[in-house]
Amino acid sequence: MTTLLSGLHRLTLWFCAALAVAIIGALSVQIVSRYVFNAPVHMTDDIAEISLIWMTFLGAALVYREGGHIGLDLLDTLTRPALRRWLRIVLHLLVVAVLAYVITQVRQLYPLMSRLEFGTVPKGPLTSKFVLILLPFGIGAGMTILFALEAVWTELRGAPAEADT
Amino acid sequence: MTTAIFLALFFGLLILGLPVAYTMLVTSAVYILLAGLPEIQLTLRASGGIESFSLLAIPMFLLAGNLMNGMGVTERIFAFAGVLVRHITGGLGHVNVVASILFAGMSGSAVADAGGLGSVEIRAMEQAGYSRRFSAAVTAASATMGPIIPPSITLVVYGFLAEESVGRLFLGGALPGLLSGFALMVIIYLLVVTGRETAPRLPRASFAEVVTAFWRALPALMAPVILLGGILAGVFTPTEASVVVVLYILVIGSISMGFDRRQIAEALLGTVRTSAATLFIIAVSAVFGWIISIQRLPLEMVGLMQDLFVSKAAAIALIIVILLIVGMFMEVLAALVLLVPTLLAIASSFDIDTVHLGVTVVVTMMIGTITPPVGLVLYTVMTVADIRMGELTRSLAPFYLAMIAVALLVAFVPQITLFLPDLLMPTAQ
Amino acid sequence: DVKWTFGGINPPGAPVTQASKRFAELVTERTEGRVQVDFYEGSQLGSGPAQIEAMAVGAQEGYISSGSNASNLVTEFGVVDIPFVFEDQDHFLAFMESDLAAGLQQRLRDEFNVRILATNWFRLPRVFLTKESCVESPEDIAGKRARSPNLPMFVAGWEAIGTVPVTIAYGETYMALSQGVADMAESAGEQVFSSKFYEVLPYVTDAQMMYPQNSVYVAESAFQQLSDEDKAIVTQAAEDAGDYFVSLVEEQTAPNRATMEAEGVTFCEMSAETRAAFAAKVADSVPAFEEEGLLPEGWWDQIQAMK
Ligand code: NA
Ligand code: NA
Numbered sequence: 078m079t080t081l082l083s084g085l086h087r088l089t090l091w092f093c094a095a096l097a098v099a100i101i102g103a104l105s106v107q108i109v110s111r112y113v114f115n116a117p118v119h120m121t122d123d124i125a126e127i128s129l130i131w132m133t134f135l136g137a138a139l140v141y142r143e144g145g146h147i148g149l150d151l152l153d154t155l156t157r158p159a160l161r162r163w164l165r166i167v168l169h170l171l172v173v174a175v176l177a178y179v180i181t182q183v184r185q186l187y188p189l190m191s192r193l194e195f196g197t198v199p200k201g202p203l204t205s206k207f208v209l210i211l212l213p214f215g216i217g218a219g220m221t222i223l224f225a226l227e228a229v230w231t232e233l234r235g236a237p238a239e240a241d242t
Numbered sequence: 243m244t245t246a247i248f249l250a251l252f253f254g255l256l257i258l259g260l261p262v263a264y265t266m267l268v269t270s271a272v273y274i275l276l277a278g279l280p281e282i283q284l285t286l287r288a289s290g291g292i293e294s295f296s297l298l299a300i301p302m303f304l305l306a307g308n309l310m311n312g313m314g315v316t317e318r319i320f321a322f323a324g325v326l327v328r329h330i331t332g333g334l335g336h337v338n339v340v341a342s343i344l345f346a347g348m349s350g351s352a353v354a355d356a357g358g359l360g361s362v363e364i365r366a367m368e369q370a371g372y373s374r375r376f377s378a379a380v381t382a383a384s385a386t387m388g389p390i391i392p393p394s395i396t397l398v399v400y401g402f403l404a405e406e407s408v409g410r411l412f413l414g415g416a417l418p419g420l421l422s423g424f425a426l427m428v429i430i431y432l433l434v435v436t437g438r439e440t441a442p443r444l445p446r447a448s449f450a451e452v453v454t455a456f457w458r459a460l461p462a463l464m465a466p467v468i469l470l471g472g473i474l475a476g477v478f479t480p481t482e483a484s485v486v487v488v489l490y491i492l493v494i495g496s497i498s499m500g501f502d503r504r505q506i507a508e509a510l511l512g513t514v515r516t517s518a519a520t521l522f523i524i525a526v527s528a529v530f531g532w533i534i535s536i537q538r539l540p541l542e543m544v545g546l547m548q549d550l551f552v553s554k555a556a557a558i559a560l561i562i563v564i565l566l567i568v569g570m571f572m573e574v575l576a577a578l579v580l581l582v583p584t585l586l587a588i589a590s591s592f593d594i595d596t597v598h599l600g601v602t603v604v605v606t607m608m609i610g611t612i613t614p615p616v617g618l619v620l621y622t623v624m625t626v627a628d629i630r631m632g633e634l635t636r637s638l639a640p641f642y643l644a645m646i647a648v649a650l651l652v653a654f655v656p657q658i659t660l661f662l663p664d665l666l667m668p669t670a671q
Numbered sequence: 672d673v674k675w676t677f678g679g680i681n682p683p684g685a686p687v688t689q690a691s692k693r694f695a696e697l698v699t700e701r702t703e704g705r706v707q708v709d710f711y712e713g714s715q716l717g718s719g720p721a722q723i724e725a726m727a728v729g730a731q732e733g734y735i736s737s738g739s740n741a742s743n744l745v746t747e748f749g750v751v752d753i754p755f756v757f758e759d760q761d762h763f764l765a766f767m768e769s770d771l772a773a774g775l776q777q778r779l780r781d782e783f784n785v786r787i788l789a790t791n792w793f794r795l796p797r798v799f800l801t802k803e804s805c806v807e808s809p810e811d812i813a814g815k816r817a818r819s820p821n822l823p824m825f826v827a828g829w830e831a832i833g834t835v836p837v838t839i840a841y842g843e844t845y846m847a848l849s850q851g852v853a854d855m856a857e858s859a860g861e862q863v864f865s866s867k868f869y870e871v872l873p874y875v876t877d878a879q880m881m882y883p884q885n886s887v888y889v890a891e892s893a894f895q896q897l898s899d900e901d902k903a904i905v906t907q908a909a910e911d912a913g914d915y916f917v918s919l920v921e922e923q924t925a926p927n928r929a930t931m932e933a934e935g936v937t938f939c940e941m942s943a944e945t946r947a948a949f950a951a952k953v954a955d956s957v958p959a960f961e962e963e964g965l966l967p968e969g970w971w972d973q974i975q976a977m978k
Contacts, residue, residue, distance in 0.1 A: 090514065105485055116835065129301065139515065146263060147519060148265070176267075179284065179285050182281070182285035189727050287717060528717075586683065
């Protein structure tokens with residue numbers, strides 16, 4: 078299971094890197110098309126924004142698995158190890174709960190958002206606002222749930238959490 | 243009652259160690275359910291929270307910083323800066339501040355400074371033997387000059403809200419921005435002189451050393467020139483400028499150091515992690531901001547205090563206090579939208595100039611960006627420097643005092659703000 | 672008693688904000704508190720599209736802003752953003768009262784839960800803002816880089832009249848204009864002053880490029896919960912607030928213009944011939960609009976027949 082999740086982790090990381098490259102590419106095309114050819118391409122701003130959104134929500138899931146999200150760490154030095162472990166488990170489960178709630182809402186928004194368009198991007202079933210903006214939020218939430226459950230499982234088995242990339 | 247639960251839950255979860263982004267998400271969800279607000283807003287607002295073109299500058303300036311590190315460009319810049327000021331007490335601390343002043347002149351975003359330039363500065367200061375917490379503190383404090391010194395996205399938004407001349411606002415920000423830079427350098431000098439911080443010092447560089455370092459750093463030193471030139475000549479917008487920096491660094495890095503695929507890939511992956519962590523907080527804070535708006539929390543607070551005003555000085559002091567408190571809990575632009583209407587009303591009843599008010603607001607609100615619990619610059623520096631919040635905020639303490647002093651000076655001496663606009667862009671009346 | 676949450680996106684001092692607050696007062700007053708409208712100004716509840724989406728899922732009761740914002744849900748509302756499609760204000764009004772417009776409102780209600788309560792919040796026609804001289808013919812702006820919002824219809828419209836549209840977010844526009852990323856812009860007449868674009872582009876040509884108005888949107892699910900009496904009261908209040916909006920805009924126009932003229936801004940009219948020349952260029956692009964799905968086939972002729 079952990080191997081599988083590590084594979085997912087690695088794959089998503091490279092996908093996010095590709096999105097960062099897409100941002101660079103899109104904005105470069107915008108500058109060059111405007112100043113070298115005086116014929117700006119309009120989709121580039123949208124492509125860059127969409128790439129940013131996907132990169133953020135998928136990337137946030139990866140950062141969750143790596144324990145890299147910003148937070149306070151006051152209790153690390155204060156409490157007993159066993160108590161800290163249970164605290165960590167509770168917090169992971171809290172994240173699972175709130176993200177599961179988010180996923181139900183993403184589904185609720187499908188009927189509306191799947192009918193809406195985004196900026197100057199060509200129309201199509203794969204370019205609805207649902208696919209471009211809500212889906213990454215939902216997928217990121219789903220991946221984070223998996224990673225949180227993995228972390229709970231690791232805590233319960235008593236092994237230190239694996240931190241590979 | 244629900245407000246009390248809101249605050250208790252937020253701080254409770256934060257102290258227990260839940261990351262900021264998830265603390266905001268959980269607190270928002272619980273509050274929405276308790277207060278009977280429309281539930282779907284949680285996902286609707288958070289998913290749309292980063293739908294903004296100007297945020298693209300965050301990953302790009304982060305990548306620029308990572309690439310400069312990975313491709314050896316940073317070392318050359320700091321070698322050059324070193325030969326210039328390494329003999330002055332506080333050495334690279336001052337360089338850090340001056341670099342941010344130059345950076346602020348081409349960027350309107352403090353997060354871009356902290357994330358891009360900041361990673362360069364912290365790495366170089368650490369390599370030079372400065373403590374990580376001091377390096378991070380100077381970086382965080384100096385990054386706040388970004389939106390004070392023109393150009394400034396924040397002042398453009400204020401100008402829109404207050405229907406005030408953006409040109410006058412930009413000119414108004416110049417002197418207060420330089421004043422904060424000066425104040426930070428004074429603090430650095432005092433900290434080092436009193437022995438609270440150590441700033442490794444080297445003997446003054448020889449002329450030959452200076453020339454060599456200058457020559458090696460020249461391609462990098464040209465970056466701001468190309469950037470500023472490009473922006474001023476209208477070749478690209480400030481957001482697009484961030485991409486140009488990335489491309490330029492790729493080119494000069496490859497020429498001088500060779501096209502190292504591994505280093506570039508590592509810079510890219512590091513950028514993905516840092517920007518995702520930062521942007522995820524911004525996305526989630528949109529829900530948070532919506533809740534605070536819909537409950538009219540800051541306005542209630544201001545309304546209560548409005549009854550206490552007796553004099554102009556008291557009014558200004560209260561405005562500063564409100565801005566400091568709200569700035570701690572909210573992102574700057576969201577807070578502007580909430581507070582500016584009330585502040586304008588107060589300002590007009592006490593005969594406070596709107597340009598003066600705008601610059602005072604921005605100078606004061608910037609302090610909140612480097613304080614917990616909600617401080618984007620603080621979080622960015624924490625991520626970039628890999629440092630804990632407690633350690634960083636303790637090192638920032640003297641800088642908070644300096645910045646509050648500058649805010650008070652700017653608030654009570656309108657001439658600091660209004661000198662340049664009145665000189666160069668006088669109004670009709 | 673019901674409590675409605677209404678939002679806007681304009682700053683506090685703007686006429687549309689003041690009129691929105693008047694609407695909220697009128698509703699509360701005339702329904703004797705049975706309907707209370709809470710109005711949130713300045714994008715406190717999110718961007719325009721975000722607020723309209725919230726209404727569509729019943730998470731917000733109302734929104735007051737640009738009439739063409741409805742195109743976020745029903746694309747065809749964007750036809751009012753076609754430059755020079757209307758010969759004059761009367762032609763625009765004829766369209767707003769036509770079956771075409773009624774059909775769009777119906778779709779907005781049935782498919783997206785959004786009702787339009789009033790469309791009579793008329794703004795001042797859109798003007799051209801240029802750097803060196805006023806616009807006297809299409810040639811004057813041929814090949815000029817024009818600032819455009821990131822809306823397909825705006826982009827296509829700028830292209831149709833011979834400019835090179837550059838999409839720039841509203842917040843970045845002032846800086847982009849002052850740095851020359853774009854050479855020209857357009858603005859609703861009453862917003863020239865508050866946007867400050869005139870500081871960079873001091874020539875204002877009354878091109879009447881479009882006839883913008885604001886609409887009062889309300890969530891249909893919320894509206895249907897009211898008694899018939901309250902429905903009528905709320906609708907009337909939206910229209911009365913619209914009249915108030917128009918009077919506010921009129922009140923501010925002359926002093927704002929005087930201030931700008933004192934700062935060296937030049938205001939020019941545009942002749943009927945020049946407008947006709949622009950309209951002819953746009954007419955040539957109709958097949959392209961239809962191909963891109965911006966304009967339903969046959970609509971151009973139907974709209975032109977309403978003159
Ligand atoms: Na700095
Ligand atoms: Na803060």
